Amino acid sequence: MDAAPIGVVGTGYVGLVSAVCFAHLGHDVVCMDVDEAKIARLESGEVPIYEPGLEKLVADNASRLSFTTSYDVLLERCHVLFIAVDTPPSPSGDADLSRVQFAVREIAARGGQRLLVMKSTVPVGTGEKVMADLDGMGVTDITYASNPEFLREGAAIQDFLEPDRIVIGSFREEDGTTVEALYRGIDTDIVRTSVPTAEMVKYASNAFLATKISFINEIANVCEQVGADVRTVAHGMGLDHRIGPHFLQAGIGYGGSCFPKDVQALKQLAGNTGYHFQLLNAVIEVNALQKRRVVGKLKDRLGTLRGATVALLGLTFKPNTDDLREAASIVLAGRLIHEGAKVKAYDPMLDAGEHPLFPGVAICDDSLEALEGADAAVLVTEWQEFGRLDWRVAASAMARPLLIDGRNFIDPAVAADAGLEYEGVGLGDEALAPVAR
Ligand SMILES: NC(=O)c1ccc[n+]([C@@H]2O[C@H](COP(=O)([O-])OP(=O)(O)OC[C@H]3O[C@@H](n4cnc5c(N)ncnc54)[C@H](O)[C@@H]3O)[C@@H](O)[C@H]2O)c1
Incomplete structure (x- = not known):
């Protein structure tokens, strides 16, 4: 094998x-x-997604990689099969497992001894259900392991090769051992466990991270009321080892292809068993409201948004990726257009013109083009290049030099120097004071 x-x-x-x-x-x-x-592009040496370092790693390892659209070709040579298909949310909030089921059926139909290793994020109980379905089909040669993935887009290669841990759940000890052996060369903690426990580690981790984000966002919202600075609050909290400094950056909420759907799926999973996961309801609601607070801040300063021009800086759900799934920018752009604003935008990953996810939004070639004549700008995604922007030039290009910084990315002192009217997230009276680090 x-x-x-x-x-x-x-x-x-x-x-x-x-x-x-x-x-x-x-x-x-x-x-x-x-x-x-996608496969045609990969076969011609092109990488269809943007992920730092990926193109080089594909080129460096070209001799060990082959690409196909055929299950026959795949199964002719491979026994250990990692399943990494998408598991998007279904209208009910449950994860949609149709692509996983399709793949399993295609593999089962071709016979042979296989070990399925589930990398896709799937609800707890999926492994047992897949095995029961295979049993029902009379398939006995396929075994199963769960090996959830924790990589972050934008840092995916480092996360895969230097992970905090590798989690492997299996029904049979030897299958877990087979999977573990494939990671030889990576020095990290290996968590060997049952399939349902491995499945739960993934959901619990994402739900906890999302909770941290919603928690600090609520702290930020209170900071705005009481004149405290959330950046220093987070710094002071994070020095406590029980809390840690990560995932305490206040902003306009989490997005992307994982947190929203995984939090929703865990809530749904609990609900399906009759358990009401109260905390996750709050996490989800706080996250939704956080995006809308930006619109509130714009209205507070501009009055009505009807006829106002708003520039959005950054559209991807986070920097260093081209992924737009569940990006905060989509909700924000939609809300602004609904309020009657004219919306211009710039993102380093998007071509100028129109984009189907942003109907009515004029996507520009660069930041300055988006900011030209705008009554306000919202920094949505903290791409490094926004830190290098000459904000003096930007401010003078705008009709009103108002910057709502949804990520607390621009130093308020730099903004003040540039002549910007600046509002971040959770920055009370101390906003213009230097941040203690
Ligand atoms: N993106 C992340 O950061 C991340 C991190 C950890 C875990 N995950 C989980 O990993 C899984 C994959 O996520 P992704 O972001 O890579 O999704 P993706 O949409 O980028 O990729 C999924 C791929 O699977 C292909 N596919 C769909 N059905 C197929 C089938 N039946 N046979 C063969 N190929 C098929 C699609 O064409 C697509 O190329 C999801 O369950 C996700 O929750 C994602």
Whole structure:
């Protein structure tokens, strides 16, 4: 089994990064995807997603990587199959497992001894259900392990190769051992456990991180009322080892393809068992309201937004990725247009013109073009280049030099020097004082 290449089903942000990193560790990897255009690009040496360092790693490991759209080709060579297809939210809030089920059926239909390793984020109980379904189909040669992925887009390669931990759940000890062996060369804690526990580690981790974000955002909102500075509050909190400094940056809320859907799915999962996960309701509600607070801040300063021009800086859900799934910018742009504002935007990953996720928004070639003549700007995504912008020039290009900094990214003192009217998140009276670090 060991000498055969690893198969990876789904070559998106997780599948492609995992495949390339396994190749980097010395394995041959067959990458399979149903998206023909994506596979054609990969076959021609192009990388279809933006992830720092990925293009080079693909090129460096080209001899160990192959790409196909065919399950037959995949199964001809591979026994260990990582499933990394998307598991988007369904209208009920449950994770939509149709792509996982499709992949499992295709694999089962072709027979042979296989070990399925679930990398996609799937609800607790999925492993047991997949095995029961296979049993019902009379398939007995397929075994199953859960190996949830924790990488962050934008830092995915480092996260995969230097993870905080590797979690492996399996029904059979030897399957867990097979999966563990594939990670040889990575020095980290390995958590070996049951399949449901591994599935839960992933959901609990994402739900906890989302809770941290909503928590600090609520602290920020109170800071605005009482004249405290959330940046220093977070710094002071984070020095406590029981709390830690990470994920305490106040802002306009979490987005992306994972936190919103995973928090919702865990809430739904608990609800399906009859348990009301109260805390997660608050986490979700706080996150939704946080985006709307930006609109409130604009209205407080501009009065009505009807006819006002607002520039959005950054549209991706976070910097260093081209991923727009569940980005805060989508809700924000929609709200502003609904309020009658004219919206211009700039993001380093998006071409100028129109984008289907941002109907009515004029996407510009650069920041200054977006800011030209604007009555206000909102910094939505903290791309480094916004830190390097000449804010004096930016301020003089705007009709009103108002900057709502949704990420507390621009130093308020720099903003004041540039002549900007500045408002961040959770910055009370101390906003213009230097931040203690
Ligand atoms: N993106 C992240 O940062 C991240 C991090 C950790 C875990 N996850 C989880 O990993 C999974 C994948 O996420 P992603 O962001 O890589 O998704 P993605 O949408 O970028 O990629 C999924 C890929 O699977 C392909 N696919 C769909 N159905 C298929 C099938 N039946 N056979 C073969 N290929 C198929 C799609 O064409 C697509 O290329 C999800 O469950 C997600 O929750 C994502």
